[in-house]
Amino acid sequence: MKSILRSFINGILTIVPIILVIYVVYKTFMFLDGILGSVLKPYFKDDYIPGIGILFTFILITILGWLSTKVFTGALFRLVDRLLEKIPVIKTIYSVIKDTINSFLGEKKSxxxxxxxxxxxxxMKSIGFITTEDLESFYDPLKDHVxxxxQQTFQIAGFTFLIPKDEVEIIDVKPEDAMKFILSGGMTSTDK
Structure with missing residues (x-):
């Protein structure tokens, strides 16, 4: 009986992570495919192939990125950017989304x-990520803080603390390894 129970637990430990990864990848694929896929399906009628929506989304984003570097269209994008940053409620949402995306993909990664x-x-100690080292521009008395x-374990949420610089120790760990360690509750080991 113990052998059967052990085999069952081993099966769970083996198959559940695989099934969850497949499920998450599938749901992400369907979401991304649906962004433009729902617009394209009527034109393809019965010949729609899953993945065309993702392909067209990628092409559209690439074209818009290229256009944003050109003189006329770049000026148009900057005008829309300035406009969105002036509308009362929209500016808060827009700036948070823009800053978050820039922190992951921009030149200055947070x-x-x-x-x-x-x-x-x-x-007790906690692992975190330095997001801003210059708080003086935000609020002058915080010039010696970062x-x-x-990040909270098993969640997307987290806390931002403003801590004196001399109380923060920067460690030589890849951000991806630190995030895996935090999100898994310390159960994931790193390559180091």
Whole structure:
């Protein structure tokens, strides 16, 4: 009986991660395919091939990126950008989305430095990511502080703490390894 139970548990440990990865990849594929796929399906009628929506989305984003570097269309994109940054409620949503995307894909990546902080009043430590080193422009008394984003385990949410620079230790760990470690609750080992 113990052998059967052990085999069952081994089966769960083997197959559940595989099934979950396949499910997440499938759902992501269907979502991305549906962005332009739902617009394209009527034109293809019964000949629609799953994945055409993703292909057209990729092509459209690439063309828009190329156009944003040209004189006339670049000026048009900058005009729309300035307009979105002036509309009261929209500017907050737009700036958060724009800054978040730029922090991952832009030239100045915010999650490139991994840090360890000590939780005040304890000997406990937490791993986070330096998101901003210049807080003086935000609020002058914080000029000796940095913003450290602490990701919550098993969630997308997290906290941003403003911590004195001398209380933050930058560690030599790849951001991807640190994120895996945090999101798994410390169960994922790193290559180091």
């Amino acid at each position: 999650f490139s430095k991994v840090a360890i902080i000590t939780i005040p009043g304890t000997n 913003a450290v984003y602490i």
